[in-house]
Amino acid sequence: MEITKSCSNCGGVIFNLNQKPGEYEAVCSECGTIVANIKLEKYETVKKYCSNCNSARFKARVKRYKDTENWTVECAECKTQPEFKYVDSELNEIDEKTRENLILKDTITELNLRISELESELERLAYRVSAKDETFDILS
Numbered sequence: 211m212e213i214t215k216s217c218s219n220c221g222g223v224i225f226n227l228n229q230k231p232g233e234y235e236a237v238c239s240e241c242g243t244i245v246a247n248i249k250l251e252k253y254e255t256v257k258k259y260c261s262n263c264n265s266a267r268f269k270a271r272v273k274r275y276k277d278t279e280n281w282t283v284e285c286a287e288c289k290t291q292p293e294f295k296y297v298d299s300e301l302n303e304i305d306e307k308t309r310e311n312l313i314l315k316d317t318i319t320e321l322n323l324r325i326s327e328l329e330s331e332l333e334r335l336a337y338r339v340s341a342k343d344e345t346f347d348i349l350s
């Protein structure tokens with residue numbers, strides 16, 4: 211079942227869209243409450259203004275699956291769904307190639323972090339092994 215989403219604070223049904231890298235927030239246009247945080251792909255966000263009529267007023271319909279809500283956002287005036295765009299972490303618009311490079315850089319950073327975690331794990335293991343050897347020396 212699909213329902214029209216309303217603000218949990220004031221019951222308003224018109225939202226403004228607040229851009230964030232990789233997600234966006236639906237903010238109640240009446241009282242400013244952040245009603246939802248909608249996850250997108252990495253370095254993707256939504257355009258704040260309707261690409262058809264330039265309105266910043268959006269409505270949302272929500273379908274519920276168990277614990278998750280599936281949002282459909284559309285312009286309150288002309289029912290066009292907001293367009294997406296790619297942005298860097300400072301919300302500057304970027305092209306697809308730049309986005310790919312950023313994702314690659316993040317992957318490398320994550321891998322390096324994982325490698326240094328493994329290295330310190332190995333050091334801990336090596337220390338435990340050598341500590342055991344010393345115990346044997348004492349006993350023998």
Ligand SMILES: [Zn+2]
Pocket residue numbers: 217218219220221222238239240241242243
């Ligand atoms: Zn509200």
Ligand SMILES: [Zn+2]
Pocket residue numbers: 260261262263264265285286287288289290
């Ligand atoms: Zn519109």
